[in-house]
Amino acid sequence: MPHFNVAKAVRSNPIYGRFARWVGRYGEVIAALGCEPDSAVAFAECVAAWQGKNHLKSDGMLGPKTWAKLRHAIPIGVIPKPAPDWIRLEPEAEGWIDAIVATLEQDTGFLTLKHGIHSVMPQDFKDIGKFIADGVIEVVPVSKRGGSYEFRNAEPDADTLKPPRRSDRDWRVTQALLIHEAVHAISDLKKHVSVSTLDEEAFAFVVQGMFLEKHKARFVHGHEATEKLRRVSRALAARYLARETPSDADWEPLREAIRKHPNYKANYRKKLDFDGLLRDTL
Secondary structure, eight states, X not given: OOSSOHHHXXXXXXXXXXXXXXXXXXXXXXXXXXXXXXXXXXXXXXHHHHHHHTTSOOOSOOOHHHHHHHGGGOOTTOOOOOOOGGGSOOHHHHHHHHHHHHHHHHSOTTOOEEETTEEEOHHHHHHHHHHHHHTSSEXXXXXXXXXXXXXXXXOOOOSXXXXXXXXXXXHHHHHHHHHHHHHHHHXXXXXXXXXXXXXXXXXXXXXXXXHHHHTTOOOOOOOHHHHHHHHHHXXXXXXXXXXXXXXXXXXXXXXXXXHHSTTTHHHHHHXXXXXXXXXXXX
């Protein structure tokens, strides 16, 4: 019986194949593994066996670390072989990944903001987009309605990456949610791990608000606490877009709205992370 999570490996390998770009070298991959798998499960078992022999964690997932070592074991003169369907991402999922990367690389040119120790600039978002494209960071939709996004470090753990069917206006809202979480990714990349998560969350809401304000996009109406949070963050965002420099005191209404919001107040009391990347994962 396999000693690893087979279901997770089967789910993850098509994602890693796309991210780490080994899916186009499938013939070389199986030649290096020394097997001829006929299913996603058999492929995961081959990977796990090779990992065990090469002092790697035997999880059956051909991720960046395993691929970096495996590619040096590829024999010379291997005949190319197309990847079977069970190791490929569905076209809809590929398009979703491409849309995420394009958002971060192309639609963030005006997002420059600094407050306290937190700062973002367009290049930061491009860096996150590159990490996603290269498989260092995976982006996983954690709401069926696209309500929020959670970044994890190369740990595919979702059943699907299909984009929601939305109007262009709703797509801007989805992009804004993605950018909010990208701010957390940027913060973690810069190793802001000992600072108040309240300040980081407020900062992410303002950057999100800048994107929404720029594109004149709005969420559907939410409950009172959510509407207050959106209103105060967007007001701050509009001031920054107008090249004003709000004081730290001007941020306090936003911090207070986060403290009192039902989605955040329990975490605030317990001094837990609000959302975004898990700490020390990059």
